[in-house]
Amino acid sequence: xxxxxxxxxxxxxxxxxxxxxxxxxxxxxxxxxxxxxxxxxxxxxxxxxxxxxxxxxxxxxxxxxx
Numbered sequence: 112x113x114x115x116x117x118x119x120x121x122x123x124x125x126x127x128x129x130x131x132x133x134x135x136x137x138x139x140x141x142x143x144x145x146x147x148x149x150x151x152x153x154x155x156x157x158x159x160x161x162x163x164x165x166x167x168x169x170x171x172x173x174x175x176x177x
Contacts, residue, residue: 138166
């Protein structure tokens with residue numbers, strides 16, 4: 112993987128944000144707020160994948176503007 116990954120060894124953060132199963136995909140913004148969450152399989156041609164891409168693009172755009 113070429114992106115940061117987080118291991119929640121005691122599941123405390125996962126429980127706080129409502130993740131109870133894996134796989135789970137999340138985007139956390141610079142303020143530490145959950146910007147995107149998807150639980151379950153994620154396929155490239157799905158609406159969930161498109162939403163993930165939009166969220167990442169928006170986060171990068173905001174980051175570049177600051």
